[in-house]
Amino acid sequence: MATGYTEGDIIDGVQEVKLKSWHFFHEYITNEFLDYPHYVWRGQRDASWPLQSTLDREFSYLKPKSAKSAAARHLQRFKLATRGRRGTNPTKELSEDEWWALAQHNAMSTPLLDWTESPFVALYFAFVKAQAPTSGQRAVWVLGPTSAKNKQITAAHEGSDPPILSYIRPQQDENARLVSQAGLFTRVPLGQMVDGWVRKNHIGKNDSVTLVKIIIPDVERDECLRTLNRMNINHLSLFPDLYGAGKHCNNALHIAKY
Numbered sequence: 484m485a486t487g488y489t490e491g492d493i494i495d496g497v498q499e500v501k502l503k504s505w506h507f508f509h510e511y512i513t514n515e516f517l518d519y520p521h522y523v524w525r526g527q528r529d530a531s532w533p534l535q536s537t538l539d540r541e542f543s544y545l546k547p548k549s550a551k552s553a554a555a556r557h558l559q560r561f562k563l564a565t566r567g568r569r570g571t572n573p574t575k576e577l578s579e580d581e582w583w584a585l586a587q588h589n590a591m592s593t594p595l596l597d598w599t600e601s602p603f604v605a606l607y608f609a610f611v612k613a614q615a616p617t618s619g620q621r622a623v624w625v626l627g628p629t630s631a632k633n634k635q636i637t638a639a640h641e642g643s644d645p646p647i648l649s650y651i652r653p654q655q656d657e658n659a660r661l662v663s664q665a666g667l668f669t670r671v672p673l674g675q676m677v678d679g680w681v682r683k684n685h686i687g688k689n690d691s692v693t694l695v696k697i698i699i700p701d702v703e704r705d706e707c708l709r710t711l712n713r714m715n716i717n718h719l720s721l722f723p724d725l726y727g728a729g730k731h732c733n734n735a736l737h738i739a740k741y
Contacts, residue, residue, distance in 0.1 A: 496685030496693040505699050505707045512602050523598040525624045526609030529616035530698045534677035537592040550673045561586045574655045584653040584668055588660055595668040596677060604664055607716050610707050625695040632684055646672045648680050659723050705738045712741055
């Protein structure tokens, strides 16, 4: 049966899927992922971009040991800068990952990447920025469980800091956006990217997929966003604050019948 997408071969646990149009996104999700709720999703404006954290982009010139020290100083600076700014009753005990998560959604460069449990929220973030991608294509990434591989890496790794891919789901109540976006984070060792980590740790795995890159032509952007808006996927619902209200109204300025 003809479909609106083409699936490439699985190579080292990674597969590329090319959609003929964003219209076929729903078809692909329904056919391939409806029974797999444990996968998570991330939209990116340009399909040529890797899955690289903002902090790794900042530290691309540093050697791993220097980057680790710089990251520790960066996080400590954020902890000091937040004093008196976290509300009247902030959570006192936060893990390192929770501190990074708090920083991530407050505009700081971190080693984390944002993901969502909703494929359509990811589609929104892939298309919401008007600037055209240089590749002419946008992307939604799909990441599966890594717990089994993490156990193998941990068992084989000497030391207390195994190079695993972690899922981070913060429990603090200081980020309403995270709840609205069905959000979570991933973290890989500094100097690595999520897609690179998957390929490196799944060499020769060509029978099942851990990471999917859905490539979507950069056309009919306004129609895509209008459709998602009718589904209540917009800045107003994903950012439940004044920032979200303002960005939602800006979209209405530029997208007819939004």
